[in-house]
Each structure stands twice: as C-alpha cells, then as structure tokens.
Amino acid sequence: MPRSRRSTNRVTMDDVAARARVSASSVSLFLRNPDAVSPRIAPRIKQAIEVLGYVPNLLAGSLAAARTRAIGVVVPSLGNAFFSATVAAMQKEFDRHGYQLLLGATEYEPGREADLVRTFLSWSPTALVVTGCRHDDETRTLLRSARAPVAEMWELGEQPFDLQVGFSHYKAGEAVARHMLEIGAKRVAFIGARMKSDVRAHQRCEGFSRSMLKAGIDVHIENVPGDASPKTGAHALADILRRMPDVDSIACSNDVIALGVLFEAQRRGLAVPQQLRVAGFGDLPFSEECVPPLTTVQPRATQIGLSIARELMERVEQPADEQEPRIVDSGFELVIRASTQRIEASQEP
Amino acid sequence: MPRSRRSTNRVTMDDVAARARVSASSVSLFLRNPDAVSPRIAPRIKQAIEVLGYVPNLLAGSLAAARTRAIGVVVPSLGNAFFSATVAAMQKEFDRHGYQLLLGATEYEPGREADLVRTFLSWSPTALVVTGCRHDDETRTLLRSARAPVAEMWELGEQPFDLQVGFSHYKAGEAVARHMLEIGAKRVAFIGARMKSDVRAHQRCEGFSRSMLKAGIDVHIENVPGDASPKTGAHALADILRRMPDVDSIACSNDVIALGVLFEAQRRGLAVPQQLRVAGFGDLPFSEECVPPLTTVQPRATQIGLSIARELMERVEQPADEQEPRIVDSGFELVIRASTQRIEASQEP
DNA sequence: TTGTACGCGTTATCAA
C-alpha cells in the first residue's frame, strides 16, 4: 500500500515541468543557467513558473547539492554598535551573492558560542563566522570538524582556522597610552565594562595599562559590570574622582562609556580637556560630534564585515582545494580630537 | 551501474545506528523523544552519537518533516538601535525554542523587502517577521501565499496578516506635541531623517505637526537625507537657526538626532532648556544621561521582540488551525526630562 | 539539448 504523504500542496518543480511540458531536469537547468536550455522551451518554463508562483525549495536543493547557501555568524551582542555594523556589512554582501545570513548572539555567556556553532553546523552552512579567536575546547572541536571555511573576526592571534580579519586590541590600547603620555598624562585611569567576559576590551586595557606602567605610571582600572553605556561611564567617573581626585586622564574601553564620562564631567563643571583628558574606543557616530569631540580608536567595523564576506565568497566560489589560512590585519586608526589636548604646565599643580 | 555519490563523508544517522546496533528509526526517535526508546538502547545511541560526533542534518530533517525551524526577519537597518534591540530579544527567545533566526535588512531601499521575503520563503520558514505594515503589492502577495504566520512589528495599521505588535507613531508624535504645547512652545521645528523612506518617522512627524497646527502653530519641518545621526542633528539645528532664529522648541524623529542638537546648542552657547527645548524619540541608553537629560518617547523595543517571539512560538507549537489575526499595541511612554522645561514668561521677548 | 534514474539524510507510516 502506497504511503501518501505529500500533505504540503506546495508547487514543486514537477508541477512547473508538467505545465511547461518539459522534464523537471530542464526546469532545474533553466533555473541555474537560463541560457543552457533552448529558446523554445525557456519562455514556456518561465511562464509556468510565474503562473504557478513557483518558489524553489532551497532545503531540497541544498540537500541534493550537499551545500547550503547559508552562512552562520556568531557575535557577542547586537546591542554593540561595532558588531551590528559588521553584521550589516556582511549581510549586504552575502545577500548580493545569494547567501543567507544566520545570526546568533552569545550575550557574552560562556558556552553559548559552542551551542550556536553546533546549531549552525546542523544547517550545513557554506561558511561560519565567529567573533574573536579565543574559543573553548568544544567550540574549537566543532569548528575544526566543519567542512566549511571558518572566519574569525575582530581580533588577531592564536592559530587561524581559515581566515582571520581583525586587529590587535592590545596595540590599540598601547596607541592610546602612547598618545596620553605624549600629552603629559600623569594620573591615569581606565574604564572598561565586563572585562572578564569581553576579552577584547580586556586586551585594550592590558595594552594601555602596561604601556603606562613602562612609563612609570600605575593605572587605576575601573572594571564595571553590565553592558557598556553612558550611565556606566558616568558612574565610573564618579567613583574614580572619589578615589583619585587628581586624575588627569581617562581612557575608556568604549566610546559610549567615554560619552558618559563627558556628560558627568560636564555636570560637575570639570572642563575637558583642560582639567580632564578623555579617550574612547570605537569612533561611533557621536564621537566626532560631541562636546568636546572625542579622541578615540577607529576600528573599521564595516570594513571587517566586507573583507570577511568577500574573502569567504571568493573561497567558496573558487574552491582551490586546501587553501592556506589567511590573516588580514584590518588595522585601526587613532583619531585625535579635542578631548585629549596637551596638558599645559601652568595647569599642573 | 550504481552511482555512488556520497562524497560528503559526513557522519549520518545511519552511521550512528550501525555503531549502536539499532535501526536509524530508533536513532531518529531517540533524538526527538529520548524517553520513547528502551533504557537498554538509549545509552548505546547516546554514546555512539558522542563518539562519532554526530550532528543532525537539519536540511534533511526539515525536508522530510516539511517544516523548518527557521524564522525569517526583515528589518530596515541594523544600524538603528531600535531594531537591533528588537532583533536581539527575538533571537534570544527563538533560540530558547530551538529556532534559527534568518536576518535580512532592507536599508530602506524600495524592492528589497520583497526580495528578502522571497528568499526567506524558499527556506520554508516556520514564520516570518517584517517591519511595519506598509508593504508593496509584491510583498503582500508573497506574504499572503506563505504557509507560515506573518508578524508585523513596530507599527499598527492596515489589515494584519496574522500578528501585529507595535504602536501608533502618529500618536507618539501627538504626545510630544501636546507636551510641548503645555510647556508653552510657540516657534517650533521638527527634524527627521530620510522621512520619505522611513514611513514611521514620517508618521511621528505628521502626528506632531498636525497637532501643532491645530493649536495654530506652523511647524518648520527639516527632512534631512541619510541616516539619523548626531551630525545630522547638529547640521539641522544650524539650518533651522538660520531660517528661524527665534525657534524655541525642536522635536526630533530620533534621539541620536536630538543628541546632535544638544551638542550643537552647547557649542553655540544656546542653553537647553532655558532658550531651546528639545525632544527626541527612542529613549536610547544615552538619553537619560546626557546634559540635559532628554525628553523622549520610549518605544519598548525589547518588549516588541519578545512579544512577537512568544506569540509566534505559541502559534507554531499549538497550531489551533486558522487562528484569528491578533493586534498587540505595545504602547509607548512619553518620558519627560530636563530638556523640555516650561518656558518662563520672563524669558520670552 | 532533453530526459531518466538515483541519491542526498532525514521523518513518518505501518507492520512486526
């Protein structure tokens, strides 16, 4: 007895083929390469598709072809403007090539990365994109077993799987420290949010404070819990002023924190940069516009997304088997603005 | 001649079955309901899965079951904090239920919505989420033909497909206008970004300016091109001051624009709220913290995402066939802060 | 150029 399923009265390729009076394989061929079928049947197929409102079943296609036009992307958080900019750029580029972006966010929770990667793998993705290059053993195993190129973004270091596009956060921290030393910083603090789980913010902090230490300056580090936000920055400044009233320079792990510092300083009548120098990280849309404009590190978030997408598309569409791992330093730029102005001798005690 | 393909040396369910010395059906059953197999073979299957590192192929599963655990989401832009907050909330909730979020952004380009929906449909998604309730004919046709619940978010109006979670932007605009009238606004302007394509910003503008008109006040509308940003706001304020030097109150379609207005006012020594009142929309993280704190409309972005996800999961998991369309007014709240303070008579000319 | 037949890795059905 025949077991009829086919509950889904979906329009299939066979339906199109029947209506166009050709075989299903001709329809399949037409869909992938319209010029490959004879000019006589092409219009018939085209019309049948339109009349029936045929939508190809990607699932079946992917299963047959053993490859899915989907790319899994793991970011820590979408609330973070850095990552949403990168994701937006990637999505746009993937879309151009007909690839679908699968999105997952860890919210900095340990173990979530492995879960998300596992989920993505069950979709047989064409490629995987993860954030950072530090992963737990489970994630590493999963990524290694993936028969798809793996891109790591926003950070350099460790051994790359296939592609790594990012920059050294440690150096970014160093660059800010160097600048602050040049302008005569003496009493220095660093504000970072959740630096135990945000390893990149922690790296920037390390780069900054070690550089300072080499110059004989001990940095007061304020590691606040929760998301980076202006409120975080404002509270942190209040704390710092309590413990270190003569602070003259503050670096922040994120521009939104720095913005909060600027607001709090303004409320307290603390002049920036005359009495307090402030630097951030991210070069967010407000950083150029705020008062005073904020010295910061520009990480090229969009460029990272674009590079990854392009490089992956290239690898996927021209599968020169066994490609070498590739590392791309997307770099960063220290953008010096009015919030860090030279500390005049006259203003020092 | 047998055609051996099976180039993909992927670990399949059969491999697991062979190793556990059971049938593939039992493995499948175990995966969906571990308690349904006898306690004798369950551990064998479990071990085989772990040893072989088996990852189920969702594609095959979805094809067979004729349902995919994927939900397509279309937003205008990820750069917009509103939508990224909503998407983040949805993704988290979907993930909890084992559903994958497919993401697409239109970047406010006409026609992109239909393209994205079409792409999603070919994935046979469990549900679709789109932004707003105004869609071109092509999109409407596609959505109607979808055998999946369709949720529209961030806006109310039109006839809902299945679910609509949002609020009236027109009323949000009215609420701001009402407040500004109460505090004695006389010379009024509205700044919006790209209001031809951002229909919701346009609605807020309409609600605002019509309310003002009813009170006999003609609103100067500044519709700037490009994304909403602080720079946009700063430039717009400069423009407004040129054409309308005695402006006393400005409403903005977005808090980031309002932030730019505050910065520009500060640079010009224009005291807010004493000389100029400013209101925004969005209640972004900085809005409470900036100087002065910003009066704004809070749209409950996270709540919208959560409501949609929960409602969809419910519909999907308890398919009481032919559910009624449902409209949920997520509401908004006018948050009055220092940036809009009563205009004292003594300060008027 | 077009058609035939098989296989992709699962789920669902039904018999044992």
Added chain:
DNA sequence: TTGATAACGCGTACAA
C-alpha cells in the same frame, strides 16, 4: 518498543 520502507523536492551523472 523497534525496524523496514516510502516519501520529502531537487541536483546531477549519464544516456538518448
């Protein structure tokens, strides 16, 4: 409870 087997809808090698 377990296992054999037929779909699911399409890609593709190969024959016509």
